[in-house]
Amino acid sequence: MDWLVFLTVALGFDIVATKPTTSYDYYRLPTSLRPEKYHLRVLTHLDNPNELTFSGSVKILIDALRNTKNITLHSLNLRIDETQITLKQISGIKKDNCISSTAVNPVHNYYILNTCQELVAGNVYELSMPFAADLNRQMEGYYRSSYKDPVTNLTRWLSVTQFEPASARSAFPCFDEPELKSKFIITLGYHKKYTALSNMPVKETKPHESLKDYIWTEFEESLPISTYLVAYSVNDFSHKTSTQPGGPLLRTWARSNAIDQCDYAAEFGPKVLQHFEEFFGVKFPLPKVDQIAVPDFDEGAMENWGLITYREISLLYSENHSSLEAKEKLAEVVAHEMAHQWFGNMVTMKWWTDLWLKEGFATYLASLGVAKIHPEWNILDREMINNIFLTFGLDALESSHPISRPIKLISDIAESFDAISYKKGGAVLRMMHLFLGEEAFRFGVKQYIQLNSYRNAEQDNLWQSLSKAAHQFGALAKDYDIKTIMDSWTLQTGYPVVHITRNYSARIAKVSQERFFLNPKVSPVHRKKCWWVPLSYTSQDKRDFNSTAPMAWMECTNKGASLPKTISNLPQSDQWVIFNIQLSSFYKANYDAQNWKLLIKTLTEGDFESIHVINRAQLVDDVLHFARTGMQSYEVALELVSYLKREREYLPWNAAILSLQHLGRLLRGTPHVKLFKRLMRKLLTPLYQHLGGIDGNSQSTQNQDQILLKAIIIHWACQYDASDCVAKSLAHFRRWKSETYPDEKNPIPINIRASVYCAAIKNGTKEDWQFLWTRFLKSNVASEQGIILIALGCSQDAKLLQRYLELIFDPAEVIRKQDSGLSFASVVSGEVGMPLGMKYFMDNVERIFQLYNPSVGNMGTILIACSVITDRRQYNEFKAFVKKSRRFFKGLEQTIGQTMEAILMNVQWMEQSSKQLSRFLVKYT
Ligand SMILES: *[C@@H]1O[C@H](CO)[C@@H](O)[C@H](O)[C@H]1NC(C)=O
Ligand SMILES: *[C@@H]1O[C@H](CO)[C@@H](O)[C@H](O)[C@H]1NC(C)=O
Ligand SMILES: *[C@@H]1O[C@H](CO)[C@@H](O)[C@H](O)[C@H]1NC(C)=O
Ligand SMILES: *[C@@H]1O[C@H](CO)[C@@H](O)[C@H](O)[C@H]1NC(C)=O
Ligand SMILES: *[C@@H]1O[C@H](CO)[C@@H](O)[C@H](O)[C@H]1NC(C)=O
Ligand SMILES: *[C@@H]1O[C@H](CO)[C@@H](O)[C@H](O)[C@H]1NC(C)=O
Ligand SMILES: [Zn+2]
Numbered sequence: 001m002d003w004l005v006f007l008t009v010a011l012g013f014d015i016v017a018t019k020p021t022t023s024y025d026y027y028r029l030p031t032s033l034r035p036e037k038y039h040l041r042v043l044t045h046l047d048n049p050n051e052l053t054f055s056g057s058v059k060i061l062i063d064a065l066r067n068t069k070n071i072t073l074h075s076l077n078l079r080i081d082e083t084q085i086t087l088k089q090i091s092g093i094k095k096d097n098c099i100s101s102t103a104v105n106p107v108h109n110y111y112i113l114n115t116c117q118e119l120v121a122g123n124v125y126e127l128s129m130p131f132a133a134d135l136n137r138q139m140e141g142y143y144r145s146s147y148k149d150p151v152t153n154l155t156r157w158l159s160v161t162q163f164e165p166a167s168a169r170s171a172f173p174c175f176d177e178p179e180l181k182s183k184f185i186i187t188l189g190y191h192k193k194y195t196a197l198s199n200m201p202v203k204e205t206k207p208h209e210s211l212k213d214y215i216w217t218e219f220e221e222s223l224p225i226s227t228y229l230v231a232y233s234v235n236d237f238s239h240k241t242s243t244q245p246g247g248p249l250l251r252t253w254a255r256s257n258a259i260d261q262c263d264y265a266a267e268f269g270p271k272v273l274q275h276f277e278e279f280f281g282v283k284f285p286l287p288k289v290d291q292i293a294v295p296d297f298d299e300g301a302m303e304n305w306g307l308i309t310y311r312e313i314s315l316l317y318s319e320n321h322s323s324l325e326a327k328e329k330l331a332e333v334v335a336h337e338m339a340h341q342w343f344g345n346m347v348t349m350k351w352w353t354d355l356w357l358k359e360g361f362a363t364y365l366a367s368l369g370v371a372k373i374h375p376e377w378n379i380l381d382r383e384m385i386n387n388i389f390l391t392f393g394l395d396a397l398e399s400s401h402p403i404s405r406p407i408k409l410i411s412d413i414a415e416s417f418d419a420i421s422y423k424k425g426g427a428v429l430r431m432m433h434l435f436l437g438e439e440a441f442r443f444g445v446k447q448y449i450q451l452n453s454y455r456n457a458e459q460d461n462l463w464q465s466l467s468k469a470a471h472q473f474g475a476l477a478k479d480y481d482i483k484t485i486m487d488s489w490t491l492q493t494g495y496p497v498v499h500i501t502r503n504y505s506a507r508i509a510k511v512s513q514e515r516f517f518l519n520p521k522v523s524p525v526h527r528k529k530c531w532w533v534p535l536s537y538t539s540q541d542k543r544d545f546n547s548t549a550p551m552a553w554m555e556c557t558n559k560g561a562s563l564p565k566t567i568s569n570l571p572q573s574d575q576w577v578i579f580n581i582q583l584s585s586f587y588k589a590n591y592d593a594q595n596w597k598l599l600i601k602t603l604t605e606g607d608f609e610s611i612h613v614i615n616r617a618q619l620v621d622d623v624l625h626f627a628r629t630g631m632q633s634y635e636v637a638l639e640l641v642s643y644l645k646r647e648r649e650y651l652p653w654n655a656a657i658l659s660l661q662h663l664g665r666l667l668r669g670t671p672h673v674k675l676f677k678r679l680m681r682k683l684l685t686p687l688y689q690h691l692g693g694i695d696g697n698s699q700s701t702q703n704q705d706q707i708l709l710k711a712i713i714i715h716w717a718c719q720y721d722a723s724d725c726v727a728k729s730l731a732h733f734r735r736w737k738s739e740t741y742p743d744e745k746n747p748i749p750i751n752i753r754a755s756v757y758c759a760a761i762k763n764g765t766k767e768d769w770q771f772l773w774t775r776f777l778k779s780n781v782a783s784e785q786g787i788i789l790i791a792l793g794c795s796q797d798a799k800l801l802q803r804y805l806e807l808i809f810d811p812a813e814v815i816r817k818q819d820s821g822l823s824f825a826s827v828v829s830g831e832v833g834m835p836l837g838m839k840y841f842m843d844n845v846e847r848i849f850q851l852y853n854p855s856v857g858n859m860g861t862i863l864i865a866c867s868v869i870t871d872r873r874q875y876n877e878f879k880a881f882v883k884k885s886r887r888f889f890k891g892l893e894q895t896i897g898q899t900m901e902a903i904l905m906n907v908q909w910m911e912q913s914s915k916q917l918s919r920f921l922v923k924y925t
Helices: 256-261 263-280 324-340 352-373 379-394 410-416 419-436 438-452 459-472 482-490 593-604 613-629 634-645 650-667 673-690 704-719 725-737 750-762 766-778 782-792 798-808 817-828 833-843 845-852 857-868 872-884 893-912 914-924
Strands: 033-045 053-064 068-074 086-089 095-097 099-105 110-119 124-134 141-148 155-162 183-191 195-198 202-207 214-219 232-235 238-242 249-254 288-294 307-311 347-349 455-457 496-503 508-515 533-535 537-539 552-554 565-567 577-579 588-591
Touching: 033 068, 086 110, 095 110, 155 288, 155 307, 183 195, 183 232, 232 288, 232 307, 238 256, 238 263, 249 256, 249 263, 256 263, 263 288, 263 324, 263 352, 263 438, 307 324, 324 352, 324 379, 324 704, 324 750, 347 352, 347 438, 352 379, 352 410, 352 419, 352 459, 379 419, 379 613, 379 650, 379 704, 410 893, 419 438, 419 459, 419 482, 438 455, 438 459, 459 482, 496 533, 496 577, 496 593, 552 565, 577 588, 588 593, 588 613, 593 613, 593 634, 613 634, 613 650, 634 650, 634 673, 634 914, 650 673, 650 704, 650 893, 650 914, 673 704, 673 914, 704 725, 704 750, 725 750, 725 766, 750 766, 750 782, 766 782, 766 798, 782 817, 798 817, 798 833, 817 833, 817 845, 817 857, 833 845, 833 857, 833 872, 845 857, 857 893, 872 893, 893 914
Parallel strands: 033 183, 249 288, 288 307, 347 455, 496 588
Antiparallel strands: 033 053, 053 124, 068 110, 086 095, 086 124, 099 110, 141 155, 155 232, 183 214, 195 232, 202 214, 238 249, 496 508, 508 565, 533 552, 537 577
16 A cells, blocks of 8 residues: 555444454454455445445355354454345355354454354355445545536446455455455446456446346456455546557456556556566456545555555656656656566465565555656656655654554554555665665565565565575675574664764774664663664765665674674775775764764865765764754754855755754744754755756756755745745746636646745745645646645735644545645744644544544644644643544554654753754854
8 A cells, every 4th residue: 555644444333333252352352263255345335315225145165273252353344134044065065054152252343144054174164244334524435425427517426446455344245364365256236337357357347137227247366365356446537548569358347538648657657567577477367457546535545456446646647737746756656666567466464463574565566667667757766765754753762663563453554654664664675675685685676575475474575585696696705694683673662873982092982873863862781772783884985875785784793782883994084984985785874073073174165076976965964963952053953054055966955954944933923033044055056056947947857856946946946035935936937827617727846836836926926826625626637736736825914824723624625634634734833823723623623533533644634733833832832732632643653752752852952952953053144
């Protein structure tokens, strides 16, 4: 699954909750039974908007592995007519059995059928059950979605599934665990004006036996798959068929008036599918794959085998409305889901504990795949390095968690779909790729896929394959094994800062490690942790930034203590060293004062481009974080950052902006903000001018990095009022407003629209806001709607913002529920919006909870957005509010922990470090 906000989960109660509850309370199903095949029939009613429902029956063939007197499976919110349940033995002597009683366990959504006669090991049984429910509005299970037909102005309804991680149980009774793979024969009934899609191709279509104009479509039998990968949809969409000789049939589906936005995905899809066939050395096993853009979709996308579902923004691309950034993101998501067809679908994790394995891999392999198909985008470094910086921030909290962790409740699974699983997972896999080298990495991954196809595996299975490959290719010393190394990264929370202390006369360096925390108050004992760190480095005289192969390792004892390490043969005392070439490993590097001085000298006065661009970004990110935690002074940090006046590349700038934007927010409303703004203008203006300002029109000759660089520089130049950024943005916006058909013709260059809209709205009138809101309502392109929703939150007008907050949480969903969390985040990130948004949230938390319940993803986004609080009084108020409102934040315990800690870090910093910063700001402005 691709995670956009994060995952939602049902914690509701069965309709049958009045039944006796059972004593069986273990979080995994009993192991005496195993499903072999499901015959699933579902009839979907989309005609009456007041009665969007489904009903059906499931016939499950079950192998008895041990004798048992009950069948325990999952069912949630389904109406089940128990008089219609049948059970019989179908192997050996065919015999009728029956159900004597039923019970439920609402915590784990178990539905227990006690059998009249014991089920005997070695036999096969057939259980049939009817079920029915409403198509829900919460974007999970089997749910409804809708869109407005632009010609008739009527609402069109469709149905679609979202089962991961644990919602198949709310669509039909099933053994809803990833390890219980089974074959599926799915048959869908629906009005014949619709199309039905499922994992497999259509086998045959027949008229419904009684309902007029209804048909039954039966799909081919599937391969063994996990329940969370089952999918189906009934819709009236159009499609584009991709052509790729020899490959599977690939179709891209969308509502008819968006079908012209399918071209890019239809062209890119087969290319990336073919790439992964070669990468894994296993052909795509299904005859077809469909990708479908669903108007209401809570995640980024979902990799259901053979029927991949997407949010519109993740699949639809409009040449005239979507930015390059949106296009790249789309390619990443498509590649991510395609990678899952092997890593996840063909080889599946045994249990949700190893969720990170499929998600980390899909994240990393997606970047490799896109880089292969679009080498001109230079996406690999950009994506991976930005992921690393983002995770460095999150994972420096005490409330962070390991990539791999025990899962017992389905609400824990939901919180696992976070940046740590995806982005840190991807980052440590990249690290492994870089220390193993190309051959060993590829060979090991191939082996793992081939050995475990159609089965379930754990991370240790992967480590075994990789260790073997590593030793075979000589990529790792014989006495090292991947499991020991990687366990230190996947089972431990956090990551190290490596301290490099040089002895200049002896030309050696002492290297030590400790866990990095944002909170300077964490005691040294808690910092004493050990990771197996591959060390790569270069020096001013060598400047060899090409090889990321480790030149040494930091090792750990069996007890997890770090062994001291000395590096020798370092250069003379007037030459710097840099560790962690191309940020190939997941750690921060801190140096002694002299080495920082040497680095700063080269950056500010010397040949700064002789330092690899990724390492320039690393130095900026590291030093600003060290200053934030007091490990370095702001004097060193600002001196280093002042080199940005010379920098013309995307990565170092993006690193700087990620950190400085946070500083800027902290300083808002303090006396230091003026100086800070001056500093930002001083840094940004040379590059703004170098890029030709807003109207600089050398885009055709620019590469992708430069286009994206320009977008972020304009955004921040306008934020800090540099040069003519705001005036030019307003002029652009006015030109757009004066167009007769603004929805057809938008003169603002696509890639800077997000920045221009925001600047214009920030400095604009009520009428400007209304104009943009109208464009939102009329837009047919999800990515354009996305940037408009963010821009509307840039306003500084309290009245407009208040109105916007009402619209965001309006149950009429003019703004779709899936987009509300991000719209809210935009409001509270602004100076005027922050107090308004916080108050609105605290006053309306119950209503907002009702809007999303039982899904928790958007509530999580809202909580995270609240980390903008910076003063102690507001912190205390928010803390009291959270405590009082616990019941609205069920399943979000971890998010709350992270949010409260992030806020506390802001507060502490304001109280303790802001003065130090301002002292040095004077010097650099
Ligand atoms: C159902 O049977 C399994 C053993 O096959 C047993 O572990 C479990 O406790 C039983 N469930 C109930 C509710 O009795
Ligand atoms: C479409 O329907 C809405 C109400 O659902 C109405 O307000 C609007 O005027 C209609 N538009 C057209 C073009 O008919
Ligand atoms: C994009 O805009 C150009 C120029 O306005 C127009 O000619 C073209 O048809 C548009 N493309 C699409 C797909 O709408
Ligand atoms: C540096 O190394 C030399 C030679 O080994 C030693 O004499 C000196 O004390 C060391 N300096 C420091 C500061 O550790
Ligand atoms: C590093 O790689 C680049 C590009 O592949 C090459 O131009 C350069 O000479 C290499 N540098 C060293 C020191 O090997
Ligand atoms: C932005 O708005 C402020 C206050 O309304 C105004 O003083 C300033 O001139 C505006 N900037 C531009 C470039 O119009
Ligand atoms: Zn995924």
